[in-house]
Amino acid sequence: MNKTIFYLSQLLLFLLATVAARSQSGISGEFKLDFVPFSRYVRPIDSTKTNAESNFKRAQIAFEVPLSLKMDKYDHPKLWSVFFNGSYAKMENRNYNIQDLPVEFQSGFPNELLNTQIGVKHLRSISPSWSLLIMASVGVYTDMVEINKDDVLIQGGILFIKQFNPKLALGAGPVLTNSFGVPMVLPGIYFNWESTGALHFKVAFPEGVEIGYRMSDHFDLKAVAELSGMTAETKIGNKSTLLGYQQIIAGLRPQMKLGKHWILEPTGGTTLVRSFSTTNRKIKEIFKEKDIADPKFTTTFYGAIALKWKF
DSSP states (O other): OOHHHHHHHHHHHHHHHHHHTTTOOSOEEEEEEEEEEEEEEEETTTTEEEEEEEEEEEEEEEEEEEEEEEEOTTSOEEEEEEEEEEEEEEOOEESOOGGGSOGGGTTOSOSEEEEEEEEEEEEEESSSSEEEEEEEEEEEEEOSSOOOGGGEEEEEEEEEEEEEETTEEEEEEEEEEOTTSSOEEEEEEEEEEEOOSSEEEEEEETTEEEEEEEEETTEEEEEEEEEEEEEEEEEETTEEEEEEEEEEEEEEEEEEEETTTEEEEEEEEEEEEEEEEEEESSGGGTTOOOSSOOOEEOOOEEEEEEEEEEO
16 A cells, blocks of 8 residues: 555544544544454565564544534534544564565564544534534654654644535545644545445445444444554654554444443454555655555454444
């Protein structure tokens, strides 16, 4: 995967997280554990499967607390809220030979990654079909080797969202980030298309797609494909560098409602893509392509369990 697309996707996933709860009136959140067992490292220079292996274990938590919620003249929510999310990943790497690793990973792949952010969101209507989303956050993105000011990333944005009908929404606007060393503006895009009924689907860019069948008011079975990842600031050759871990998974996800406030979602499937990438924190590096592919891993099992709540 192009590293620039990944970093832009991470920014957009942040926006998606804030838009997803647009009409919620209470405290909402999610706690999720996901796991990828050991899979073999693929040497990027010649695509050879080596005997080296890495796994991936991650815990994630996210919640949002409304500070103010009123209905406007269009009967749409006017919302102020604060949100927090955090992810901690632990990885084990074994049987690696230094000569099989790219230059930027001569000290090996990371053993830990930590991403946290806290922010504020404001959502309001500007017409019967248009909404304005304003958000800002600050977070720490680190490989846990050394935590300093370079690990602090600030981002914010403004999205203009067109609600074509209850099932289809499209939004765009500027996103501000200091991920590449200096504050810069990148384009942000939000797309959400979903249906209701027993047989239903959802397409959310760039988060993923799902199709499901609602068997009862308390049980829904879905097939999903999702993009996720983590970002960390690290030092390579004494230069501040962004390290990215990215994965695309596909699988089955039963959804079980536990009363009025809780939802349990286990997932079982496979990794379609799992890789690392790096980029210097310079503007000129954003769209620069590498001569050699990013290091990746073979396809293997993926498992996760999530508990969601809303009060």
